[in-house]
Amino acid sequence: MEELIRYFDKKDNVSLGKLLKEVENQTPLSYDILKYSSSRKGKAHIIGITGPPGSGKSTLVGKLCNKLAAQGLMIGVVCVDPTSPYTKGALLGDRIRMQGIAKLPNVFIKSLATRGNLGGLAASTADIVQVLDAYDKDVILIETVGVGQIEFDVLEVSDTVLLVNVPGLGDSLQTLKAGIMEIADIYVINQADRPGADESVKDLNLMVRESGKTDWSPPILKTVATQEEGIEELINQIYTHRSYLQNSGLWKEKRQTRNITRLNSMIQSLLSQKVDDHINTEESLQQKIEDVRNGKRDPYTISHDIVNSLVANKNTYQYGG
Known part of the structure; x- marks a missing residue:
């Protein structure tokens, strides 16, 4: 543990990279890293940036990083890339597009592969x-x-969520309205030098009014990230949202909710692993599962049998073991 603490105290990118590699690969050491880091977290403003492919998210992130780093802030960037079908790792497209900011001493970039996770984030993102x-x-x-x-x-992991889109939303607004439109704290129309930008802003304004939100009205901004247009205003709105969270008490509430979400996630993960271990060591259960596979027995009865036998058995499971 003393060596682990030294890694945190060094505050250099090499040490940080080693720690994150352990965590991403879920090695036995990652358990100690997460336990120790849990007591030190809570300061950072976590900003989630989402939106469809081709909306310029990576370019926007790069420009935001440049501006924030120039203010002397310590920046962490997590880029979730699609999984390579060959290496099962991140395709690193974002890392390539962010080579400029990667050289800044106060910016650290971590690319993660989704590895089949369907929620837009890698399983280890949190x-x-x-x-x-x-x-x-x-x-x-x-x-x-x-x-x-x-x-x-x-x-589940962000304080402020930015939804980035492009002009000419058209009918796609109806699809967005039923889904990710509802999660944004700030809307960004990027590539706003293209035709249809003003119409997209009007459509979004109408949707925001229809949402009935009264505590925080999400601003709708236009940016041209490639030209660094609108970036300063976007940063100001991000700071405004942070102040709103802190003054309303939501800053603390979001962290409390996040802590419970992480607890529930860990419980489910540990129970799932414990069930797998139990099944693999009990031949009688394996036969029952085979019967379910062949349609000889129903999954409802067998699932209860497995859980009840697990509780009765009272095996122990160690994370990463």
């Missing part, structure tokens, strides 16, 4: 964010993979 937070980052930007309607996971 753990990675926790370690970055404990590493005294002031701002953590999470760029989701951009998968559309199932982009809700970003809500």
Whole structure:
């Protein structure tokens, strides 16, 4: 544990990279890293950036990083990329597009592969964010993979959610309205130098009014990230939203909710692993499962049998073991 503490106290990117590698790969050491980092987290403003592919999220993140880093802030960036079908790792498209900011001493970029996770984030995103937070980052930007309607996971780990889109939304607004439109704290029309930008803003304004939100009315901003247009205003709105969260008590409430969500997630993960271990060591259960496979027995009865036998058995399971 003393060596682990030294890694955190070094505050250098090499040490941070080693810690995050352990966590991403869920090694036995990751358990100690997460336990220790849990007591040090809670300072960073976590910003989730979502939206469909091609909306310019990566460019926008890069420009935000440049501006925030120039203010002397410590920045962590988590880029969730699609999974390579060959290596099962991140395709690293975002890392390539962010080579410029990667050289900044106060910016750390971590690319993650979704590895089949359907919620727009990698399964280990929350753990990675926790370690970055404990590493005294002031701002953590999470760029989701951009998968559309199932982009809700970003809500569970973010304080502020940005939804990035492009002009000419048209009928896609109806699809968005039923899904990810409802999760945003700030709307961004990027590539606003294209035709249809003003119409998209009008459509979004109408949808925001129809939502009936009274506590926080999400602003709708136009940016041209490639030209750095609108970035300063976007940062000001991000700061305004943070002040709103802190003054309303939602800053603390979001962290409390996040803590319980992490607890429930860990319980489900540990129970799932414990059930798998139990089944693999009990031949009688394996036969029952085979009977279900062949349609000889029903899954409802067998699922109860497995859980009841597990509780009676009272086996122990150690994380990472």
